[in-house]
Amino acid sequence: MSNTDQATLAATQARRPPFYRDATVLKWLAQVVALLLVLFTLFFLATQAQGNLEEKKIATGFDFLGTALGSDLGSGIDTDPHTSGRALLSGAVNTIRLAIGGIIAATILGVLVGVGRLSSNWVVKRMCSVFVETMRNIPLLVQIILIFVVIASLPRVEAVGEPIHGWLHLSNKGVSIPRVHISDGFYQWLVFLLIGALVGRWVMRRRLRLHDDTGRETYPVLSFAAVLGAFAAVGWFAHPIFGWVGAIFGLVADIIDSLSQTVVQAVISALAVAAAVWWIRRFLARRRTPAGLTKLTDDDRFRIIFAAAGSAVVIVVAVTVPSLSSVLLDLAGGRGIDWLRFDNGFFGWLSEKFGNGRTGAPIDVKRPDIEQLGNFPNYGPSGLNLTQGLAAVYFGVVLYTAGFIAEIVRGGILAVPKGQTEAAQAVGLRRVTMLRRVILPQAFRVILPPLGNQYLNLTKNTSLAIAIGYTDIVQVGQTVYNQTGKTLEVVAIWMLFYLACSLTISVVVNFFNVRMKIVER
Amino acid sequence: MTHNKRLLWRALAVLFAVTLIAASCGDDGDDVDSTAAPAETAEPAADDADEPDAPATTAADVIEDTQDGDLLDTIISRGRLNCGVSGAAVAFSETQPDGSQTGFDADYCRAVAAAILGDADAVEFTPLTAAERFTAVQTGAVDVLMRNTTWTQGRDTEVGMDFGPTTYYDGQQLMARAGDGFSGSSQVSDIGGAVVCTNAGTTTEQNIADAAAAAGVDITLNTFEDFDIVTTNFIQGACDIVTTDGSALVGRKANQQPDGEEWVIFPPTPISKEPLGPTYGQNESRFADVVNWTVYATILADEKGITSANVDDMAANPPDAEAGRLLGGEGELQSAMGLAPDAFWQVIRQVGNYDEIYSRHLNKVGLTREGSANAGWLDGGLIYAPPAR
Numbered sequence: 045m046s047n048t049d050q051a052t053l054a055a056t057q058a059r060r061p062p063f064y065r066d067a068t069v070l071k072w073l074a075q076v077v078a079l080l081l082v083l084f085t086l087f088f089l090a091t092q093a094q095g096n097l098e099e100k101k102i103a104t105g106f107d108f109l110g111t112a113l114g115s116d117l118g119s120g121i122d123t124d125p126h127t128s129g130r131a132l133l134s135g136a137v138n139t140i141r142l143a144i145g146g147i148i149a150a151t152i153l154g155v156l157v158g159v160g161r162l163s164s165n166w167v168v169k170r171m172c173s174v175f176v177e178t179m180r181n182i183p184l185l186v187q188i189i190l191i192f193v194v195i196a197s198l199p200r201v202e203a204v205g206e207p208i209h210g211w212l213h214l215s216n217k218g219v220s221i222p223r224v225h226i227s228d229g230f231y232q233w234l235v236f237l238l239i240g241a242l243v244g245r246w247v248m249r250r251r252l253r254l255h256d257d258t259g260r261e262t263y264p265v266l267s268f269a270a271v272l273g274a275f276a277a278v279g280w281f282a283h284p285i286f287g288w289v290g291a292i293f294g295l296v297a298d299i300i301d302s303l304s305q306t307v308v309q310a311v312i313s314a315l316a317v318a319a320a321v322w323w324i325r326r327f328l329a330r331r332r333t334p335a336g337l338t339k340l341t342d343d344d345r346f347r348i349i350f351a352a353a354g355s356a357v358v359i360v361v362a363v364t365v366p367s368l369s370s371v372l373l374d375l376a377g378g379r380g381i382d383w384l385r386f387d388n389g390f391f392g393w394l395s396e397k398f399g400n401g402r403t404g405a406p407i408d409v410k411r412p413d414i415e416q417l418g419n420f421p422n423y424g425p426s427g428l429n430l431t432q433g434l435a436a437v438y439f440g441v442v443l444y445t446a447g448f449i450a451e452i453v454r455g456g457i458l459a460v461p462k463g464q465t466e467a468a469q470a471v472g473l474r475r476v477t478m479l480r481r482v483i484l485p486q487a488f489r490v491i492l493p494p495l496g497n498q499y500l501n502l503t504k505n506t507s508l509a510i511a512i513g514y515t516d517i518v519q520v521g522q523t524v525y526n527q528t529g530k531t532l533e534v535v536a537i538w539m540l541f542y543l544a545c546s547l548t549i550s551v552v553v554n555f556f557n558v559r560m561k562i563v564e565r
Numbered sequence: 566m567t568h569n570k571r572l573l574w575r576a577l578a579v580l581f582a583v584t585l586i587a588a589s590c591g592d593d594g595d596d597v598d599s600t601a602a603p604a605e606t607a608e609p610a611a612d613d614a615d616e617p618d619a620p621a622t623t624a625a626d627v628i629e630d631t632q633d634g635d636l637l638d639t640i641i642s643r644g645r646l647n648c649g650v651s652g653a654a655v656a657f658s659e660t661q662p663d664g665s666q667t668g669f670d671a672d673y674c675r676a677v678a679a680a681i682l683g684d685a686d687a688v689e690f691t692p693l694t695a696a697e698r699f700t701a702v703q704t705g706a707v708d709v710l711m712r713n714t715t716w717t718q719g720r721d722t723e724v725g726m727d728f729g730p731t732t733y734y735d736g737q738q739l740m741a742r743a744g745d746g747f748s749g750s751s752q753v754s755d756i757g758g759a760v761v762c763t764n765a766g767t768t769t770e771q772n773i774a775d776a777a778a779a780a781g782v783d784i785t786l787n788t789f790e791d792f793d794i795v796t797t798n799f800i801q802g803a804c805d806i807v808t809t810d811g812s813a814l815v816g817r818k819a820n821q822q823p824d825g826e827e828w829v830i831f832p833p834t835p836i837s838k839e840p841l842g843p844t845y846g847q848n849e850s851r852f853a854d855v856v857n858w859t860v861y862a863t864i865l866a867d868e869k870g871i872t873s874a875n876v877d878d879m880a881a882n883p884p885d886a887e888a889g890r891l892l893g894g895e896g897e898l899q900s901a902m903g904l905a906p907d908a909f910w911q912v913i914r915q916v917g918n919y920d921e922i923y924s925r926h927l928n929k930v931g932l933t934r935e936g937s938a939n940a941g942w943l944d945g946g947l948i949y950a951p952p953a954r
Contacts, residue, residue: 099848103723114771116786123785124774196801216802217760418757418782419745420805432803433787513789519765522696523788526766529724531700 071342093532108528110383115523117515119431127383128524132534135520136541142438142516143503143545149442150502151495154449161454172450179447185508188440192512195219195432201414201421213412213423219435220412223428228404231397232283233276240275244268283406290399297378297391308369312362320355324348433514437506445502449495456491457483489560496553503545517541636852637903640681640708645689648674649707652692653793655816656930657713657733666690669926670711673732673843673860676916677709680859680908685915694791696766699724702846709856710844713810715768720844727853729843730860732919734938734947736835737772738811740818743829745805751831757782762795762804764788772837773808796821810839812932819930854902861950862909865891866918868941868950873917880910891953898953919948 063069097104109129117123120134160172179187201215213220244267251264327348331338340348362369374381378392388396412427423429430438460483468478509516518538525534640646650658650670658668666674675685691707698714701707703725713735714720716728739756741747747755753776761777763769765788777784787804789795796817798804807814814830822828843856866872869888871879876892883889890897893907900906916922920941923934940946 103725114774115788116770116774116777116784118785118787124778192803193801196798196803200802416758418759419755420758420760422758422760422785431785510790513762513765513787513794519788523765523770526696526699527719527771529699529720531703 068342072346075346097532104530104532106530106533108524108530108533111528113524113527115527117520117523118513119434120515120520122385126385128528129383130385131520131524132517132537133384135515135517138434138514138520139503139506139516139518139541140545142434142441142506142509146438146441146445146502146506147499149438150445150449150498153442153446154498155453157446157450158453159457161450162457176447176450179443180451184440184444184505185511187444188436188508188512191439192432192436195435201423211411213414213427216432217423218429218431218433220423220427220429222409222411223426225408225410227406227408229283230406232286232289233279233406235286235289235398236275236279236283237272240272240279243275244271247271280406284403287399290395290397292395293391293398294378294395297389297395300373300377300389300391301379303373303377305366305369305373308373309362309366312369312372313359316355316358316362320351323351327351431514433509433512436512437509437514437516440508441502441505444505445498448498448501452491452494452498453487456487456489459490460486485560489562492553492557492560496550496557499549499553500546503549504542507542636708636846636849637681637855640852641903644682645687646674646678646681646709647689647691647707648677649691649693649698649701649710649712650674651695651712651791652690653791654713654813655820656926656932657812657816658690658692658711660692666692667926669733669922670713672916672922672926673711674709676863676912676922677843677856677859679911679915680855680862680904683905683908683911685911694766695764696790698766698844699726702726702844705846708845708852712844713813713841714844715810715839715841716844717768725847726844727847727849729845729853729857730864730950731840731842731947732860733812733841735810735812735839735841737769737808737837737839738814738830738832738835739773739806739808740799740814740828740830741806743827747829747831749829749831750833751829752780753777753832753836754780754782756780756784756806758784759805760785760787760803761806761808762787762789762798763808764792764795765790767809768837768839769809776836792817810841811835812927815932816930851903855904858902858953859909859912861953862891862912863917863919863922864941864948864950865953866909866913867920867948868943871913871918872921873914876910876913880907887953 060066094104109132110127113125113128113131115131117125117131117134120138122130122134125131125134157172157175160168161176163169163172195214195218196216198214198216201217211222248264248268251262251267254260255262255264327344328337331340331344371381373389375386375389376391377389378395380386380388380392386393410426412429413424414421415424416422464482464486465478468482473481506516507518510519510522513519521534521538525531648671650666650668652658652660652666654668654670656668658666658670661667671690674688674690678688679685691701693701693707693710693712695712698710698712699720702710713733714726714728715735716731720726721728739751739753739761741751741756741759756777761773761784763773763786770786770788773784774786787798789798792809792813795804795807795809799807800821807817811830818828818830843860845853845856865887866876869879869884871888871892879888880892880894883892883894886896889895892910892913893899893905897906899908902908905911917925920934923939927933934940934946935944938947940948942949
């Protein structure tokens with residue numbers, strides 16, 4: 045290669061390429077164009093919808109949340125809601141109850157069936173297989189309607205009817221089982237439990253260290269349970285001494301109530317800036333090597349800009365929508381929100397619950413009862429009553445999801461190599477210890493991500509309640525938009541609600557997922 | 566060689582850019598109007614990249630079509646009337662095994678089709694639940710609702726509907742089992758503790774909530790998508806009481822228990838006023854006029870004794886000038902409304918007058934006009950039409 049050639053090459057390398065071939069420019073252009081396209085599409089759709097609605101003289105806005113609904117709800121925290129917002133809240137609580145209760149029950153049932161399918165007992169194995177195949181292969185809607193119809197065909201409630209052994213009552217009004225009532229001194233007792241848990245944790249850690257140091261069996265978990273149990277037992281009688289906790293919450297509520305909107309806006313803005321700064325610093329710290337800061341790629345820059353822009357958006361929203369701040373103030377403080385019929389904000393509620401003068405037993409277990417107020421006997425408030433609709437949706441989603449969870453669990457256990465079992469046996473671990481210490485931790489890694497998907501499915505599937513008239517948020521929302529005509533707004537609320545639920549579940553599952561991950565060094 | 570290659574790349578880049586623009590135009594069009602066959606607008610955008618204008622104009626046309634066109638002209642050019650009905654309201658609109666609709670409301674759909682298009686069969690029926698119906702009108706999925714819809718202030722103003730003349734004056738009642746101690750003279754105050762069922766998204770759920778609160782009784786109100794499910798649950802026993810418009814209860818009872826006395830309907834005086842009639846979107850005054858005057862034409866024909874049997878004779882020798890005008894004679898006003906001169910003659914000939922439509926469907930389930938609010942105004946009822954002049 046001659047000298048001139050080399051010089052040309054060097055010159056070519058020094059010159060920047062034309063902009064349309066410059067990778068940096070193109071990358072940025074693509075990002076900006078993509079962002080603009082998305083924003084433009086959203087803007088276009090919004091103006092179109094707005095224009096169409098205006099042309100049809102349909103009023104838009106969320107004022108309807110504070111106006112009277114005029115209808116009753118079949119079941120929920122408030123069956124006679126005064127406002128549409130309160131009705132939607134009631135429906136949302138029903139959905140959340142269904143989701144949480146469903147996730148717990150479906151997990152327990154699914155794990156049992158999944159392990160059962162691997163059992164060496166032929167009958168258990170076959171029964172679990174039949175369960176899984178039945179549940180997985182029949183549409184959920186059909187199952188829900190089937191359960192609904194089966195419950196409807198049960199005998200009617202009679203005032204003289206006796207629950208089965210006083211524990212379970214089945215009739216066409218649904219299912220009634222014993223219920224644990226949170227009664228008078230529960231929250232003060234909770235303080236005892238909290239302290240017990242902290243002390244127990246400290247004891248457990250000491251015992252663990254002792255075990256590590258000496259190799260003696262020190263029963264760490266057992267000692268934790270013993271400490272907690274001791275505190276619970278003492279607290280059962282001594283809980284009134286924590287009456288003063290309520291006063292602290294009351295003080296916080298008073299302070300929040302005395303804050304002005306501007307302060308809240310300032311706090312939100314400060315938090316947004318702090319969050320962005322924290323994120324960017326952490327991000328940069330990760331890019332830092334012993335040799336100094338690595339060169340930031342365009343992608344890195346874009347992420348940093350995105351974080352900064354995000355906090356700017358939050359600040360703009362907080363400043364331009366002052367009502368948001370006042371709603372937050374009301375929700376947190378002691379005043380409550382009128383149209384949601386909250387007498388208290390969060391801290392006001394806490395101060396009432398933890399307040400003085402609550403001397404009764406913390407919890408109370410009652411058996412189902414039947415009361416007759418008018419012509420018709422009904423389940424009374426003592427038992428935990430699953431109405432026909434609730435029972436159908438609940439058992440429907442639980443059984444259906446349990447079928448899938450069982451398969452996930454089975455797959456996860458089978459995914460652990462056989463060598464692990466053999467190695468555990470070789471070092472002489474007992475079967476239970478082997479499962480707990482060797483097999484399950486590895487199986488969990490495989491199980492967790494698909495399990496999270498099933499939780500999301502379960503939550504979303506509860507919206508099938510509309511088929512049988514159970515008042516979940518979709519059913520209530522439909523009633524609301526029929527009485528007020530605010531279809532788009534209600535649909536927006538549904539979307540936000542389900543998005544929030546799904547994201548919450550994802551965050552929780554991901555937290556465990558990260559903890560379970562194999563730590564690679 | 567390299568020169569050619571570069572040219573090729575540039576040509577491809579330009580083509581890509583054009584495709585991108587075309588695709589984004591097509592996308593926007595789809596999202597604005599999902600009914601406008603999205604596949605058709607999206608596909609050319611991707612395939613014919615050298616004609617970016619084509620999909621864009623398609624989308625624009627579609628928007629124009631649905632927004633600016635007069636509904637009456639749209640229906641005439643479409644050749645069919647899209648009519649929303651219940652499909653599950655005994656004697657008002659019942660879906661037949663072959664998919665057709667029969668009943669009082671269905672016949673009023675046919676009457677409007679006969680007036681606009683001259684053909685009573687040019688109706689596309691869409692069965693809608695109570696919860697879907699207003700959205701269906703707002704989105705233009707149906708032109709008019711003949712779906713026993715109660716005229717209320719809120720629906721007329723806030724929900725964005727307009728209401729035609731009432732075709733049936735109804736009132737909400739309750740139905741319970743005689744075995745539970747109910748009779749025809751029972752009152753709302755007797756229903757304490759009951760599970761009361763009705764359909765969701767109706768005025769009935771508001772009325773019963775108000776009535777129970779006024780009577781001071783506690784009830785559990787369960788609402789379901791349509792009244793078929795409500796009735797099924799009542800038969801199975803999941804519901805102690807069902808409540809809806811009295812006419813629907815009578816219809817259900819007639820269907821399920823033709824001669825039984827186990828189901829009783831009470832209270833004697835309905836707990837609400839339920840004026841039922843045609844419902845359409847706001848700001849379509851030409852179409853609204855046509856619907857309203859089709860209903861009035863059937864009422865006027867009833868007053869003047871014009872029936873589907875004698876309408877030809879009546880048109881030839883009208884009993885008075887008004888009847889002559891109504892049937893398309895000298896001085897008719899139908900042409901000015903954008904209809905054929907003989908529009909209402911078609912209505913009476915193909916569908917019938919008010920009394921014929923009423924008797925055909927409602928008499929057989931035990932609802933009669935005599936003595937009710939649905940008698941003609943000359944017989945002490947509320948069925949009344951303004952003069953056709």
